[in-house]
Amino acid sequence: MSGLREKHIGWAGAVWCLFMAAPAGVHAATATVTNTLNANIGAVGVLAAPGMATLSNTGTLFNAYNGTVALQYRARTSAAGGGTLTMQVTQDFQTGGPSVAGGDLTYSCGAASLGTACANTTASTSSATQVVKLPSSACTGGGSPCSGTDPNTVTLTFTLADQPVDKTGTFTATVQFTISAT
Amino acid sequence: MKNRFIRSSILAGVALVASQAYAFGQFAATGTTTLSVAVAAESAISITTATTNLTEATGAGIFGAPFTGTTNFSYKVRSTKVGGGGSITVKITSDFAAGGPSVTTPPTGDAMTYTCTAASSATACTGSITASASSATNVATFATDAHSTAGTGSSDAGTVVWSLPNDPVYKTGTYTATATFTISAT
Numbered sequence: 001m002s003g004l005r006e007k008h009i010g011w012a013g014a015v016w017c018l019f020m021a022a023p024a025g026v027h028a029a030t031a032t033v034t035n036t037l038n039a040n041i042g043a044v045g046v047l048a049a050p051g052m053a054t055l056s057n058t059g060t061l062f063n064a065y066n067g068t069v070a071l072q073y074r075a076r077t078s079a080a081g082g083g084t085l086t087m088q089v090t091q092d093f094q095t096g097g098p099s100v101a102g103g104d105l106t107y108s109c110g111a112a113s114l115g116t117a118c119a120n121t122t123a124s125t126s127s128a129t130q131v132v133k134l135p136s137s138a139c140t141g142g143g144s145p146c147s148g149t150d151p152n153t154v155t156l157t158f159t160l161a162d163q164p165v166d167k168t169g170t171f172t173a174t175v176q177f178t179i180s181a182t
Numbered sequence: 183m184k185n186r187f188i189r190s191s192i193l194a195g196v197a198l199v200a201s202q203a204y205a206f207g208q209f210a211a212t213g214t215t216t217l218s219v220a221v222a223a224e225s226a227i228s229i230t231t232a233t234t235n236l237t238e239a240t241g242a243g244i245f246g247a248p249f250t251g252t253t254n255f256s257y258k259v260r261s262t263k264v265g266g267g268g269s270i271t272v273k274i275t276s277d278f279a280a281g282g283p284s285v286t287t288p289p290t291g292d293a294m295t296y297t298c299t300a301a302s303s304a305t306a307c308t309g310s311i312t313a314s315a316s317s318a319t320n321v322a323t324f325a326t327d328a329h330s331t332a333g334t335g336s337s338d339a340g341t342v343v344w345s346l347p348n349d350p351v352y353k354t355g356t357y358t359a360t361a362t363f364t365i366s367a368t
Contacts, residue, residue, distance in 0.1 A: 049213030061226040062258050065219050074209065090214070097221060158217060164258040165332035166221050168266070173217045180211070
């Protein structure tokens, strides 16, 4: 009787040891879990413009006033999209001075580091006019296939007619630049 | 020492980035720039008759009329809105050669004179003015806030009509003098 009890204890100990050893074997196995990361990268465009630009001329012979505005921009367009950087004079020069509405203000663009820069264009107070046209699949910075510079830049040269009819004084106009990308 | 240098460099970099951000504003979908222009008093003149021939009027009889000719000019002007003004003047900067007429020392009664016309932006000289080789004489004056015609490429026009007495004392020949026009506006 006593021997049978010892035999039972021996079997129970063996099973327990086997049970305790099992987790070590499970831990050594490889578990693979997958997780989908979904980044929705959309088209976007942003720009920065200087707060002020002064137009000036030389001599007293009614030479046109000139001034430059350097724009910085960043953009990403989709494969089927594109974009534009436009400008509109939202506030004309004050009465008695030059007139954007009268066609006194034109601008031209230097080379754009991304997209196609404008040719000589007459500024408008009634509608936006193009500064840079962005192609499809365009992106800023990092090199090919994106641009090599970040931010991108384009310099506009404004030309304002010096009309004898204008009164003397200091006149200001506000130009709003807008970038859009799809 | 090295840490201080690195910290200074970082601060300088931050200041540079901050100053650029201030100069260009923030990146956004739109941005605005104010264009500023200072419009000052200006004036310009162009003589459209490069050489003015003074000729004797036909049918006036022998020594019956002076030599006359017209110099045309165009000008642009903008004078100051308040307290401004200006003028167009003429001075004989090169006189006729010896033996002929003279602006500097004309024979008695032989002074070269002129009359003027000008657009409404100016007041032309009044009456007959004696030309001078020693000082500029008036052709037209501009009032305050004077403006010539609007439009790029447009200008106002005026004339100077010269009159040179035909004196028998002059030797025959062709004589030339230079008249210099000056425009100014304040």
